[in-house]
Amino acid sequence: MFVTQYNMEDTGKVMKCAELFLVFLSLFLSTSAKYEMSKIEIHENPSGEPAKIFTAEELIKYDGSDSSKPLLMAVRGVVFDVSSGKDFYGKGAGYSILAAKDASYAIAKWSLEEKDMHHDLSSLSDHELEGLDKVFLETYRKKYPVVGYMDYLIEEHGKKVEDRFQGEL
Structure with a gap:
């Protein structure tokens, strides 16, 4: 025993x-x-004009409060016109907290908490980065037009972007 x-x-x-x-x-x-996220390419607007560069303070103005302005949100520094999804992102809608800001971290975490509404991805796991990349490519890139880029993204791309747009940023 x-x-x-x-x-x-x-x-x-x-x-x-x-x-x-x-x-x-x-x-x-x-x-x-480490998961390697898809590269973000910065393009001119279809009109041939340089891309619009947004600061966080500017993006806040596009939350759907003013019907004369489009409803915008950013994911991974890319600013999308989500006006066609106003039932999701418009004032009072379920995902309205994501509008008018870069909510990349929140999207990766599947969070609707104010504290998660930012673009710092440094603490995310590979699984979360992969999920964010998938949503970025398969939802936002496919469904919504790109209207510009966040200033932090332009700063990260540095000289490459300045050369492409010949200092017009």
Whole structure:
């Protein structure tokens, strides 16, 4: 009886060690194989004019309060006209909190909390980055017209963007 009990305890210890090993392995794999998000290309407007550059303060003005202005939101620094989705993003709608700001982090987290309405993706997991990329490409890029870019995105692209638009930004 004592031997059986000892073997059962041993088996439990081995199982716990195996579980810990799997946890460490999954953490190692998730940090060693970083998800690489799709590249964002900055284009001129269809009219041939330079792209409109928005600051966070400017984007706030496009929340749907003024019917003479389009309803805008940004994902990954790309500003979309989501006016055709006003039933989702317009004043009082379920996703209205996402409008008039870059809500990239919130979209990646599937959050509608004010604290998550920002564009800093540095704390996201590969899984969350991949999910954001998928929503960005398969929902926003496919469904809504691009009307401009956030200033932080232009700053990240630096000289490459300045050269492309010949300093007109």
